Amino acid sequence: MRFAFSAEQRQFGTSLDDLLSDVDVESAARRWAAGEHEPGLKLWWRLAEIGVPALAVPEHRDGLGAGAVDVALAFERLGYHGVPGPWVDTAAVLPALLDDELLAGVAAGETLASLRWDPHVPYALDADVADTRIAVEDGTLRVFTPGRRLSSVAQARRLFGSTVGDAIATCADTGRAFDWGVLATSAQLLGAGRWLLERSVEYARQRRQYGRAIGEYQAIKHLLADVATRLELAEPLLYGAAVAMAAGGKNVENLGRGHLARDVSAAKVAAADAAYLAARTGLQVHGAIGYTAEHPLGRWLATVRALAGAWGTQAFHRRRVLGAVTAGRRSR
Template sequence: MRFALTEEQLSFGAAIDALLGPADVAGACRGWAAGETADGLRLWGRLAELGVPGLRVPEEFGGTGSTPLDLAVVCERLGYHGVPGPYLESVALAPALPIDAAVLTELAKGTARVSVAAPPHSPFAVDADAATHRYLLTGRTLASARVERSLTSIDPTRRLALLAPVEVVGVAGAHVLDEVVLAAAAWLVGAGQRLLDETVGHVTARRQFGRPIGEFQAVKHALADVRVGLDFARPLVRGAAHALGSGAAGTRDVPAAKVLAGQAAYRAARTALQLHGAIGYTRELDLSRWILRVRALIGAWGTPAHHRARVLDGPAGS
């Protein structure tokens, strides 16, 4: 199977980079963590102009009806830039849910933001206070929901909430969470790559004993291990996207991608923290945004243990 991206997918990823690269994403994240969502919502609106929220919304509702591989490409770039907001739930999960057509149309326009809790694997809703629509998925039963109480997350840009059901709106498919698990895996790869890039820049500039610390063999080996991990995880994520695109619901590829992406991103986070030294622990350094997001996403939409069990229990040949 050929995992290379098409020119269109590469161009879409480059367009996201061109939009978010010069933007003050760090400032938007700091504001979002403090409950000031204006800058983050402006970023949401600009990404909506590129068609990001409507990526998986069918064309009849104003979306682009793109493939799971397109979703993986976009989420990797969003993870690389570390944008705040319920993108995983809105872009990847909401179009797969049995929700009203009007909500899908709003998603495609970029005027809707969806937050979803799905206990036990994702018991709390992310950014429910900034969402326009909230849902609680219990088993396969989907209900509209309201915020019962707010909670804190290890990642301050992911504000959590416990939801209470209001009204049943439909019954979801058996493998409705596959796409959001795929999206989380792609996001982890993007975050891991950003941590690697930031660390390479740091060890190139930081000097000890008259030399950049990046010239020391131990540092080179640590960074090489991170690179190898990410290079193994990325094609597995794309392979999982191909499997979903071919209609392989419940495929082992999706949980396997989530596990390996989490491992690769966690290694990137640990290495980045170690090689940055004491400044890596500070909230003032933007590095912490990706470190904390990685730690939060590793357990989001299913723990590594849950997904390893899915791989073991998956249908033969999947």
């Protein structure tokens, strides 16, 4: 057993960080929110150059056929840097939903997808910029037409109502595709939580009140230590779920019976709770400046709130975990 990133995976994470630190993601996200997609699409294409949307696409569709751990790692960095766009729909879920030549377009960064998946994903993300629009109903994939634009708390998440149309394909294992969405969203949440913690620590080190850095006060220290603890313990759940996904949800661990739905749901519960705590704590540590529209903190706080309810609510995922861990036990 080796439960850690490989040197190549660490290197991949670093190159993603380098790329995303080099670009003005903040401005791209703000313009994306205003419906100006160009800088965000350029960023998408740059990420395609280093293979991000190709990771989950199988090799026979010109993808990289990488494992779920690499995908989760990439989505964690996307979440950390606040990259806008329908990444979960396109680069995590779609490749598991169908095996079609349009995946070559996904791998190349040319195809963007938007999904509707009732009841958990009722609003289609970025349906205006996506060229592939699919509604999943049980095992049937249908096209949909975007309708009215809805206003999300996270402004860069451009959501749309939709009208479902003709069936175009079937999918034998939609459950696994859905779990890809849960996994990728959990990874974004963990990344967003880490961004919030790091910015809050930086702020607590430089902001001075009563003659000393506020980070010297134990009241602040303990808040941030709790966030760090929650994030540290959410991370292994995320990557444990990725390991289970990579094994196709079979009994990966001779440590215990691997269970994909259980593991991705546990990851989502922990990542969303930890990221939300990071957001609330981050706002409290920043004080009034964090409550302004100019400060980036609010964008991550809003994203975390939005993602916490995306691809299954916390209550849904807790029910799934409970169902899995109580299965086969004697009840009263």
